[in-house]
Amino acid sequence: MRKIKVKNGMKSFGSQTVLDSVNIQCESGHIYGIVGHNGSGKTVLFKCICGFMNLDAGEIEIDGVKRGKKGEILTGAGIIIEEPSFLKNVSGIRNLDILYRVNHKKYLPYLKEVMERVGLDPDSKKPVGNYSMGMRQRLAIAQAIMENQEILILDEPMNGLDHKGVEEMRELFLGLKRAGKLILLASHNREDIDILCDAVYEMEMGKLKRIRG
Numbered sequence: 001m002r003k004i005k006v007k008n009g010m011k012s013f014g015s016q017t018v019l020d021s022v023n024i025q026c027e028s029g030h031i032y033g034i035v036g037h038n039g040s041g042k043t044v045l046f047k048c049i050c051g052f053m054n055l056d057a058g059e060i061e062i063d064g065v066k067r068g069k070k071g072e073i074l075t076g077a078g079i080i081i082e083e084p085s086f087l088k089n090v091s092g093i094r095n096l097d098i099l100y101r102v103n104h105k106k107y108l109p110y111l112k113e114v115m116e117r118v119g120l121d122p123d124s125k126k127p128v129g130n131y132s133m134g135m136r137q138r139l140a141i142a143q144a145i146m147e148n149q150e151i152l153i154l155d156e157p158m159n160g161l162d163h164k165g166v167e168e169m170r171e172l173f174l175g176l177k178r179a180g181k182l183i184l185l186a187s188h189n190r191e192d193i194d195i196l197c198d199a200v201y202e203m204e205m206g207k208l209k210r211i212r213g
Contacts, residue, residue, distance in 0.1 A: 002028045002063060002076075002150045002182045004049060009058035011044055011206075018044045019055070020206035028150065031173065031183040033197030035190065040203040042186040046081055046155050049184070050074045077151040078144030084136070088129030092139050093122045100146055111146065118142045119168050133160030141169060145176065152176065152183045158192055170195055 009022035018041045026032045034042050047053040049060060051073040060067045062074065086095045096111045112122035118138040128139065137160045144152060157173075158166050166189075173196055177183060187193055193200055199213030 003061070004151070004182065004184065005059075005061040006045070006049065007059045007061070009045070009048065009060065010056045011041075011048060011053065012056055017206050019048070019058075019208075022058070022206070022208045024201060024208060026182055026184055028182045029177060029180050030198040031177050031185060031196050033193040033200045034184070034186045034203055034208070035188070035193055035200065036186075036203030041206045041208075042203050043081060043155055045203070045208070046153050046184070046186065050077065050079055050081065050153055052081070074151070074153075076149055077153055078147065078149040079153045080140050080144050080157050081153065081155045084140040084143065086128045086136070086139065089127050091125055092120055092128055092131070092135075092142075093124075095128055095139065096142060096146060099143060103147065114142050114146045115139075117145070117172060119165065134162060134165055137161055138165065138169075141172070145172075150181060152181055152185075154183065154185045156186055156188065158187060158189060166192070 004026040006022055006024045009019050011019035022045060036042050044053065048055050051067065093111060093115060096114065097106065097108060100111060115122040118141050120135065120138050120142065128136065131139065141157055144154065158169060161169060170192065173183060185196065200211050202209050202211050
């Protein structure tokens with residue numbers, strides 16, 4: 001059972017308060033949705049949970065262990081925050097292979113299965129630089145799930161997907177929830193949130209309010 005807890009999280013940039021006494025608790029087997037306008041603080045919250053930024057005050061606990069040391073990056077998590085960076089001159093499967101082999105041995109048959117799960121052709125030689133926005137987003141989702149991580153932090157994972165792609169990724173995420181993953185998801189699309197999420201929070205001017213679940 002994985003758990004994430006943010007307690008009285010505060011973060012400011014100059015005179016602008018971006019996170020204002022934020023509290024949230026998440027655990028395995030559930031999808032937690034956060035809605036809010038651009039600039040409301042959703043991405044900053046995700047970056048703090050992942051360790052890409054530190055809170056100014058408050059606490060973040062992962063599995064009961066307090067975090068917040070400078071440079072302490074969340075491990076055991078698949079992450080999509082902002083537009084992912086891929087090598088544009090090679091194929092999608094080659095990108096996944098390079099990233100996968102940072103922590104694992106070469107295993108192309110498995111990576112091909114992962115690409116098929118997100119609706120991409122693993123045998124395509126098309127370089128990622130020629131991918132559509134939707135294809136890049138599918139590849140980002142493949143990267144996030146390929147190590148079978150127990151925690152998924154997904155900031156606008158449906159960006160660029162057409163209707164069919166959105167439906168396919170919804171089914172994928174619901175399947176991952178059934179497999180016991182902890183999923184924290186931000187989306188502008190209320191329908192995604194309504195269909196996917198067990199609990200829903202709204203971020204407005206740095207404040208996080210639970211509105212469902």
